[in-house]
Amino acid sequence: MPRFLTSLVSNLYTKTLQYYYSSVAALYLSWRWIRTGGNALAIKERQMPRKLLDNYNHKFILLPSGINMHYVEEGDPSLPLMVMVHGYPEFWYSWRFQIEHFKHRYRVVAVDQRGYGDSSKPSNVQDYNVMLLAKDIDDLIHGLGYEKAVVMAHDWGGAVAWRHALNYPQSVDRLVMCNCPHPAAFSHLLKTSSDQRSHSWYMLFFQTAGIPEATVIADDFDMLEKMFWGKGFGLRNKENFTAEDMEAWKCTFSKPDCLRSAINYYRCLYQYPDNRKIHEKCTVKTLIVWGEEDLALIKEGATLSEQWCEDATLHFIPGASHWVQQDAPQLVNQHIDNFLKSSHSSRAHM
Numbered sequence: 001m002p003r004f005l006t007s008l009v010s011n012l013y014t015k016t017l018q019y020y021y022s023s024v025a026a027l028y029l030s031w032r033w034i035r036t037g038g039n040a041l042a043i044k045e046r047q048m049p050r051k052l053l054d055n056y057n058h059k060f061i062l063l064p065s066g067i068n069m070h071y072v073e074e075g076d077p078s079l080p081l082m083v084m085v086h087g088y089p090e091f092w093y094s095w096r097f098q099i100e101h102f103k104h105r106y107r108v109v110a111v112d113q114r115g116y117g118d119s120s121k122p123s124n125v126q127d128y129n130v131m132l133l134a135k136d137i138d139d140l141i142h143g144l145g146y147e148k149a150v151v152m153a154h155d156w157g158g159a160v161a162w163r164h165a166l167n168y169p170q171s172v173d174r175l176v177m178c179n180c181p182h183p184a185a186f187s188h189l190l191k192t193s194s195d196q197r198s199h200s201w202y203m204l205f206f207q208t209a210g211i212p213e214a215t216v217i218a219d220d221f222d223m224l225e226k227m228f229w230g231k232g233f234g235l236r237n238k239e240n241f242t243a244e245d246m247e248a249w250k251c252t253f254s255k256p257d258c259l260r261s262a263i264n265y266y267r268c269l270y271q272y273p274d275n276r277k278i279h280e281k282c283t284v285k286t287l288i289v290w291g292e293e294d295l296a297l298i299k300e301g302a303t304l305s306e307q308w309c310e311d312a313t314l315h316f317i318p319g320a321s322h323w324v325q326q327d328a329p330q331l332v333n334q335h336i337d338n339f340l341k342s343s344h345s346s347r348a349h350m
Contacts, residue, residue, distance in 0.1 A: 048252075063139040069140060079106050081141065087156040137160060148170065149173060185307075188304060189298065195298050216253070289315050297322065
């Protein structure tokens with residue numbers, strides 16, 4: 001089949017799936033609207049739990065791009081820098097277990113990426129280009145007065161951190177990747193693996209305007225409860241995600257434009273793809289930690305990612321979900337400790 005016909009058929013198929021998922025969601029939302037007299041789509045006023053406000057140091061940094069980035073900082077400013085980059089639908093607090101663990105040896109900075117939490121929320125889809133997101137991380141590192149940092153990332157934060165390491169390797173001391181494949185590995189799987197495509201159905205659904213946001217909001221953010229507490233997708237160790245934590249998530253995504261901005265990451269990925277450098281090997285020493293029971297990303301993404309790194313260590317975490325650093329924090333932290341210690345030891349003997 002000629003290439004243009006292959007592309008046409010692929011685009012038609014993708015659009016058909018997008019409209020199918022959106023139609024099903026629209027029917028469900030209409031039914032909930034009628035059943036509840038409109039209350040199903042109402043956003044409640046809520047307050048952030050005090051422990052998130054009182055127990056952490058909240059700061060802002062104005063980046064050269066004009067983004068006012070919110071971050072939480074713990075640890076002595078004289079220590080080496082460790083930057084933590086969250087995924088979707090998360091915010092800085094998804095690193096709470098790692099913040100506590102590493103703050104005595106690093107200046108730990110857990111960010112709200114642009115569009116999330118208390119950081120700036122640009123209105124245009126193009127403003128969420130992954131190269132701009134990667135530049136945010138680089139600007140943050142240098143804006144805090146460092147030449148490089150240990151960068152730790154999960155999910156969409158991982159996609160950003162991979163691009164950052166590919167484009168600015170001199171700014172990354174070590175890379176820690178939690179359940180996110182190298183962009184070349186993920187691109188390959190989307191083309192060749194029906195299993196990964198079926199797991200990524202929501203990425204097509206998110207291309208529709210408005211309906212995905214309403215679906216997440218519906219019934220007091222019931223979707224968030226399913227994502228973190230649900231039997232399939234949720235954490236296996238439910239005690240690691242309390243009712244107070246869920247309230248913090250709901251409060252965060254109740255902020256004006258936060259949910260739209262977060263979903264715009266996916267819209268930009270499809271509508272304005274930027275494939276520069278995705279087929280280059282990562283030259284930064286990398287640790288890949290992967291929860292084996294991830295229902296969004298298949299395990300092959302982890303093994304393929306190893307092949308796209310010059311020096312990578314891979315650890316699978318049995319019984320852990322997609323939210324691996326929250327689901328199995330002690331084991332994840334142990335693997336990171338060992339990785340960072342071995343890295344420092346090898347450099348000391350050079």
